[in-house]
Amino acid sequence: METPLLPSEQCSTHIYRGPRGKKDNEASHINDGSSPLSVFLLYFAEIITLLVVETNRYYHDYIDRLDNGPSPEPDVTEAEMFVFMALTVLMGHGVRDKLTYYWSTMNQLYTPF
DSSP: OOOOOOHHHHOSOOOOOOOOOSSTTSOOOOOTTOOHHHHHHHHHHHHHHHHHHHHHHHHHHHHHHOSSOOOOOOOOOHHHHHHHHHHHHHGGGSOOSSHHHHTOOOGGGOOOO
């Protein structure tokens, strides 16, 4: 059985990984000057990469199983996954009657931010 590649070896795009210590395996430090984004990336950058890799793998497996399926779409990128995550977090800031209303483009359901 083949050894699976690490997410960073499978993905061609790389995102900012936050501040690093003296050694790569040394934990990064959070200080007073750390931005909220750098703290978020400190904990979630590798998870986002893994989500992208597994989402693309699942999609390609699904397309390969279809006999006369659609032509494959471009792979999901880490930037797109961050946008999806941001929209999902934003859903918690408003109350809607149905799940589909959170993703609606109707003017009545617009959520300013």
